[in-house]
Amino acid sequence: MTTTTEAPLREPAVVSTEWRPRIIAFLCNWCSYTGADLAGISRIQWDPSVNIVRVMCSGRMDPTFVAKAFSMGADGVIISGCHPGDCHYQEGNYKTLRRFHLLKRLVEGFGIDGERLKLVWVSASEGDEWAATANEMAAKIRALGPLEVSS
Amino acid sequence: MSKPKLALYWAASCGGCEIAVLDIKEKILDVDAFFDVVFWPVAVDFKVKDVEAMEDGEIDLCLFNGAVRTSDNDYMAHLLRRKSKLLVAFGSCACEGCIPALSNTTTKTATLDWVFADSPSTVNPDRVMPQTVTETPVGTIELPEFWETVKSLEQVTDVDYYVPGCPPQAHQIWGVLEAVIDILENDKPLPPKGTVLGAGDKTCCDECPRERQEKKIKGFKRIHEVMPDPDQCLLDQGIVCMGPATRSGCGGLCVAVGVPCRGCYGPAPNSKDQGTKMVAALASVIDSDDPEEIERILDGIVDPVGTFYRFSMAHATLGKVVVGTPDSSGNGGES
Numbered sequence: 001m002t003t004t005t006e007a008p009l010r011e012p013a014v015v016s017t018e019w020r021p022r023i024i025a026f027l028c029n030w031c032s033y034t035g036a037d038l039a040g041i042s043r044i045q046w047d048p049s050v051n052i053v054r055v056m057c058s059g060r061m062d063p064t065f066v067a068k069a070f071s072m073g074a075d076g077v078i079i080s081g082c083h084p085g086d087c088h089y090q091e092g093n094y095k096t097l098r099r100f101h102l103l104k105r106l107v108e109g110f111g112i113d114g115e116r117l118k119l120v121w122v123s124a125s126e127g128d129e130w131a132a133t134a135n136e137m138a139a140k141i142r143a144l145g146p147l148e149v150s151s
Numbered sequence: 152m153s154k155p156k157l158a159l160y161w162a163a164s165c166g167g168c169e170i171a172v173l174d175i176k177e178k179i180l181d182v183d184a185f186f187d188v189v190f191w192p193v194a195v196d197f198k199v200k201d202v203e204a205m206e207d208g209e210i211d212l213c214l215f216n217g218a219v220r221t222s223d224n225d226y227m228a229h230l231l232r233r234k235s236k237l238l239v240a241f242g243s244c245a246c247e248g249c250i251p252a253l254s255n256t257t258t259k260t261a262t263l264d265w266v267f268a269d270s271p272s273t274v275n276p277d278r279v280m281p282q283t284v285t286e287t288p289v290g291t292i293e294l295p296e297f298w299e300t301v302k303s304l305e306q307v308t309d310v311d312y313y314v315p316g317c318p319p320q321a322h323q324i325w326g327v328l329e330a331v332i333d334i335l336e337n338d339k340p341l342p343p344k345g346t347v348l349g350a351g352d353k354t355c356c357d358e359c360p361r362e363r364q365e366k367k368i369k370g371f372k373r374i375h376e377v378m379p380d381p382d383q384c385l386l387d388q389g390i391v392c393m394g395p396a397t398r399s400g401c402g403g404l405c406v407a408v409g410v411p412c413r414g415c416y417g418p419a420p421n422s423k424d425q426g427t428k429m430v431a432a433l434a435s436v437i438d439s440d441d442p443e444e445i446e447r448i449l450d451g452i453v454d455p456v457g458t459f460y461r462f463s464m465a466h467a468t469l470g471k472v473v474v475g476t477p478d479s480s481g482n483g484g485e486s
């Protein structure tokens with residue numbers, strides 16, 4: 001199962017030198033990943049700078065994963081889970097919600113713009129919403145510019 | 152047979168780790184009987200040039216405390232590494248940066264400005280700042296270079312073992328020294344390189360005498376605002392306690408007397424980042440599913456970065472992200 005864009009490969013007319021952000025999206029297996037998959041199947045395009053990592057539940061998202069993503073060069077991070085009440089494991093997304101709010105404060109405490117970390121709820125039927133979320137985030141990160149990482 | 156050689160050194164250190172070694176009391180005589188103390192600036196009059204004159208690997212054991220924040224600290228770290236068979240990061244500063252590394256949230260310039268010019272107790276109208284080289288009528292004076300970032304010992308050189316704690320507790324220090332003596336005396340195998348010595352392999356909560364019921368809370372309180380129940384877990388009472396994110400080893404020293412753990416024994420085993428671990432631990436006690444209420448509850452946690460990384464800022468994962476010049480409050484800021 002693949003969820004990234006499945007558009008046929010085309011030779012780009014001009015090789016773009018424009019900076020492309022690196023956005024890591026952690027998607028829960030049961031809703032958001034399936035939603036993103038639906039977007040793929042429905043051939044809805046979304047910004048290729050968003051790279052998906054599938055986790056079983058958004059509640060599996062250890063805050064360390066987010067910190068690690070930023071420290072390895074991510075310019076933005078999306079966490080996406082099932083809508084409140086819909087988590088496959090009942091409570092996982094509420095746990096994520098509480099972690100997210102504190103994690104965002106931590107991220108901001110390190111001087112990183114809080115807009116670079118986003119939490120969304122995307123259901124298995126919301127392919128459009130997923131694409132819109134990805135595009136919005138990509139546009140926001142393009143506006144904010146790159147984050148640098150020291151060795 | 153000549154005695155094994157022991158060195159102790161302090162880099163960017165408060166001196167507490169040095170005193171902690173003396174806290175082993177009369178056992179220090181056993182240490183002196185077994186080892187030949189070849190370098191210990193706080194107690195014995197050997198100079199750096201004496202160390203420089205030694206053969207590589209001549210020192211059997213070096214306990215290195217303090218973080219690395221100047222070119223001189225760095226020089227000594229490399230020198231002692233070369234001269235020592237076993238180099239131990241001793242204490243939180245050497246292990247993960249500790250209090251000195253809190254200045255990694257700001258810049259070198261901001262730190263120097265505050266210390267040498269702007270703090271209320273300082274009068275320095277000409278803003279005279281320390282220089283690495285100063286010419287004077289009697290000759291050239293040199294000072295070490297002050298670094299932009301504070302580093303732990305392992306971030307500048309190869310470390311064999313770690314003894315955490317700010318400072319390490321006396322019974323743990325003696326335990327480590329006793330074990331080393333036993334190993335050297337009886338030719339026993341060394342523990343695997345990288346082992347954390349003088350500490351436990353659980354979290355501070357496991358040593359805590361308080362009863363933890365994993366209660367959910369509606370608000371955080373600071374320790375001076377409440378009289379905590381003497382037997383209940385502090386976190387259950389809404390007091391931020393670093394116990395769940397901190398390695399065991401101290402015996403629950405602070406929590407036993409009603410003060411929350413501040414995290415001085417460093418990250419818990421199997422975790423490298425004390426702060427993100429603490430985010431998970433604190434989020435799990437919040438009693439709300441409502442974003443606004445969660446925010447209100449979180450307002451009760453003052454300075455999450457400084458609190459969660461009070462002892463391990465040099466190893467904070469997010470500390471690797473370079474952001475623009477900090478604002479005047481000393482916090483980093485992107486814009």
Ligand code: SF4
Nearest residue numbers: 165167168243244317
């Ligand atoms: S670890 Fe603590 S006691 Fe030891 S030098 Fe650092 S601040 Fe002082």
Ligand code: SF4
Nearest residue numbers: 356359384385392394
């Ligand atoms: S959170 Fe603090 S008070 Fe509670 S059990 Fe852990 S160490 Fe003890």
Ligand code: SF4
Nearest residue numbers: 401405412413414415
């Ligand atoms: S309770 Fe925490 S802060 Fe206090 S000595 Fe133990 S590890 Fe350090």
Ligand code: FES
Nearest residue numbers: 028057081082092
């Ligand atoms: S399974 Fe989707 S958030 Fe838990």
